Amino acid sequence: MARPPGGHGSSGDPGASGTPEVPAVPTIPQAGPGAGGGPAPTAWDPGSSRSPYAAAPPPSAPGAAPPSAPGAVPPAGPQQPAWPAPSPYGSGPTGAGAPPSSPGQPAGAFSSPPSEMAGQSAGAGPSFAMPQLTQAPLDAVSVAAVVTGVLATGPVALVLGLVGLRRTTRSWLRSPRIAVTGIVLGAVGSIAWVVVAIVAALGGFGASGGVAEPGDVAEPRVVHPSLTAAGNCVEALPVQQEVGELTLVPCATPHAAQVLTTWEVEDATYPGPEAILADATERCDGELADRGLDDAAHLAWPLVPAPGGWDEGQRTASCLVRSAGAPLTEDLLG
Helix, strand or coil: CCCCCCCCCCCCCHHHCCCCCCCCCCCCCCCCCCHHHCCCCCCCCCCCCCCCCCCCCCCCCCCCCCCCCCCCCCCCCCCCCCCCCCCCCCCCCCCCCCCCCCCCCCCCCCCCCHHHHHHHHHCCCCCCCCCCCCCCCECHHHHHHHHHHHCCCCHHHHHHHHHHHHHHHHCCCECHHHHHHHHHHHHHHHHHHHHHHHHHHCCCCCCCCCCCCCCCCCCCEEECHHHCCCCCEECCCCCCCCCCCEEEECCCCCECEEEEEEEECCCCCCCCHHHHHHHHHHHHHHHHHHCCCCCCCEEEEEECCCHHHHHCCCCEEEEEEEECCCCECCCCCC
C-alpha cells in the first residue's frame, strides 16, 4: 500500500519522513565578460579540456593574429613573425639613440660581428715604435769576485764583491746579484780560513814542524806520528793501518803502548810498504829483547812512514811496545 507524499501526516517537515534527503548541487556563478572581451565560462563543459577556473589567456597585442588552435592550417601568403628573431650576435643597443637597422635585419641586431667591432676599437696591432734598448754589460769586478770565491780565496773574493756591488749600484753595469754572490762566497771562505788557522795554531791537525819531547808528558796532547820520542806513552792505537795523529798521555794513566826508540830511514827512495815495515819489525824485535820485554805480555809495534808521508818528506820511524792484554799503567823505561 503506497504511502501518501509527505510521509506521516500532513506535515511538510522533511525530517519527519523516512526518505533520505538528496543534497543540492551548487550552481556556478555567472561571471562578467572575460579578459580581452571574450565570454566568461558559465559552466564546465565535460567535453572541454579547459577548466572554467583556469586563468584567462594573456591579452593579444593590437593587430596581432589570434593564436591558432591545435591542428589549424596557417593562411596562405608571407607570414610576419609575432616576435623578432634573435640576432646571432646578441641584442644590440635599443632606444632612442640606437642606430637604424638595415632593411631586412631585425631590430636591435648589430650591423657587424663583434670581432670586427673589436678590431675597430682595439686596433689591429702596435701603432708606435721606439729605439731598442741595449743590455747593460756585466761588471768584470763582480764576475771576478764570484770566480775567486769559488776558488776559496776568502778575503780576496770578499773585497772584490764589495767593490763590484758599489760599481753596479752607481753605474750602468749589471748585475748587483753577481756582486752579492761574490760577497757571500768571500765571507764563507774568510770564515773557513780563520777556523783553519785557529785549529792549526792549536795543533789540531797534528802537523809536523813542532819539536819532539822525549820521556813522559805532563798532560795529554795530540802530535803528528813523526813527533814521537822515546819514553812517550800513547793513549790508543787506531785500528786502521795508516795513522795521522797520536794522543800522548802521562804514563801513570792507562795507555796502549809506549815508544822505545826512533830512527831515520836512510833509503834514497821509498822501499815499499812491505819492505819498510819488515825492516822496522826486525829492529823493533831486537829492541824489545835488549830491554827484556820479549815475552808473551808485550808485542813489538813499529810505526813507519806511509807512501803519502814519504812523499811529504817524512823519514822518522818508531818502535813501540804494546800490551798483549790489559792496558799499561807504568813507564816501562823507568
